[in-house]
Amino acid sequence: MTLKLASLLVVLLCTACSREDKEIELSLVIRDHLFFPATLNIPAGRIAKVMVDNQDATPEEFDSKSLNREKVISAHSKTVLFIGPLTPGEYEFAGEFYAKTAQGKVVVK
Amino acid sequence: MFLDAVILVLQEVLEAALLLSVLLVVNQLLDQHFTSSHRVAMRWYGAALLTGTAGAALMAWAMPALSQWFDYVGPEIVNAFMQLLIVVCLYVHCLLLQSTLLQRRRRDLYAGLTLLVVIAFGVAREGSEILLYIDGIMGTPASLMPVLLGTGVATGIGVSAGVLLYYALVALPSLVALRTGMVLLVLFAGNMAAQVILLLTQANWLPYSPVLWDSSGLLTEFSVSGQLLYALVGYEATPSLAQVGGYIAAMLLIISTPLFRRCWRSIRS
Numbered sequence: 001m002t003l004k005l006a007s008l009l010v011v012l013l014c015t016a017c018s019r020e021d022k023e024i025e026l027s028l029v030i031r032d033h034l035f036f037p038a039t040l041n042i043p044a045g046r047i048a049k050v051m052v053d054n055q056d057a058t059p060e061e062f063d064s065k066s067l068n069r070e071k072v073i074s075a076h077s078k079t080v081l082f083i084g085p086l087t088p089g090e091y092e093f094a095g096e097f098y099a100k101t102a103q104g105k106v107v108v109k
Numbered sequence: 110m111f112l113d114a115v116i117l118v119l120q121e122v123l124e125a126a127l128l129l130s131v132l133l134v135v136n137q138l139l140d141q142h143f144t145s146s147h148r149v150a151m152r153w154y155g156a157a158l159l160t161g162t163a164g165a166a167l168m169a170w171a172m173p174a175l176s177q178w179f180d181y182v183g184p185e186i187v188n189a190f191m192q193l194l195i196v197v198c199l200y201v202h203c204l205l206l207q208s209t210l211l212q213r214r215r216r217d218l219y220a221g222l223t224l225l226v227v228i229a230f231g232v233a234r235e236g237s238e239i240l241l242y243i244d245g246i247m248g249t250p251a252s253l254m255p256v257l258l259g260t261g262v263a264t265g266i267g268v269s270a271g272v273l274l275y276y277a278l279v280a281l282p283s284l285v286a287l288r289t290g291m292v293l294l295v296l297f298a299g300n301m302a303a304q305v306i307l308l309l310t311q312a313n314w315l316p317y318s319p320v321l322w323d324s325s326g327l328l329t330e331f332s333v334s335g336q337l338l339y340a341l342v343g344y345e346a347t348p349s350l351a352q353v354g355g356y357i358a359a360m361l362l363i364i365s366t367p368l369f370r371r372c373w374r375s376i377r378s
Contacts, residue, residue: 002365006358023313047317058245059172061238065330068347069311072184072241074173080181082313097245099113 114259161232
């Protein structure tokens with residue numbers, strides 16, 4: 001009984017989730033343990049596909065509690081991070097490995 | 110740097126340590142409580158820890174290549190797959206511990222193997238993040254000492270928390286301890302399933318689902334209690350609908366096992 005309930009819940013969730021329209025593309029560079037640009041502007045309600053380019057010789061971890069995102073980016077490599085859709089406001093993020101300098105925010109309007 | 114390292118490493122160690130001690134307690138108390146039960150031999154734990162450590166090193170080493178997979182969302186997919194396998198194996202493990210369908214020897218083997226997957230994959234996932242972090246710090250020699258020290262302290266705190274939980278549970282009457290252990294396993298499974306959903310959403314493999322509630326005003330994830338609750342039950346201030354759904358679905362899975370039911374009905378033989 002509980003097993004059936006569990007699978008039913010999964011199916012319901014999958015159908016309940018809706019796909020938003022096409023994502024916007026942004027780029028974010030990590031250099032000298034800093035984010036460029038330090039502020040990312042994303043329109044409300046849209047998914048942003050952020051190309052992150054880590055130009056440092058050390059790995060970094062993109063971390064944001066308010067965005068619910070956490071991802072390690074290896075040294076000298078690129079990665080993709082999907083953010084949103086979000087409601088208007090400011091969302092802070094940091095490079096967890098060098099949190100003193102690597103700070104940024106997402107501004108949603 | 111020292112404090113950053115402590116917080117970062119503690120997050121990783123705490124989850125694995127708590128899961129390990131709950132599995133130990135549940136397995137240990139089964140024999141005392143049900144004659145038809147088998148606990149998993151200790152050597153499986155040792156093998157799991159060794160495999161997990163090797164896996165952590167392998168994952169950290171392969172991370173640059175992994176990052177390129179599946180259009181740059183390789184880490185999310187690999188982590189989600191591992192986490193999903195952990196939940197499934199935890200479910201099968203709980204099924205086997207009270208199963209009467211299989212021969213004893215075969216059941217013991219399968220219970221051991223599922224335990225090995227749960228612990229080894231958990232340690233590999235958490236451990237690789239710690240290794241990557243330390244690797245990242247190598248570039249700045251001045252930070253190396255505080256980070257290594259922080260890693261040591263955090264590992265100490267994490268392991269102590271696991272040991273403390275173990276002895277706290279063992280000190281309880283065995284049925285109460287078993288029930289508490291089962292409740293914790295149910296919560297761990299839910300937490301891990303929610304993480305799978307989050308990882309797949311982050312990779313854009315699962316469609317977006319709305320945020321169900323925002324309790325950041327009540328308890329932020331940055332606070333000590335928030336962090337502790339995160340490690341214990343996967344507390345998140347702004348979970349999505351799919352995350353909460355996954356959490357509940359995985360909890361129901363563990364609750365559906367005979368082991369859970371028998372712990373609750375308190376059949377003494």
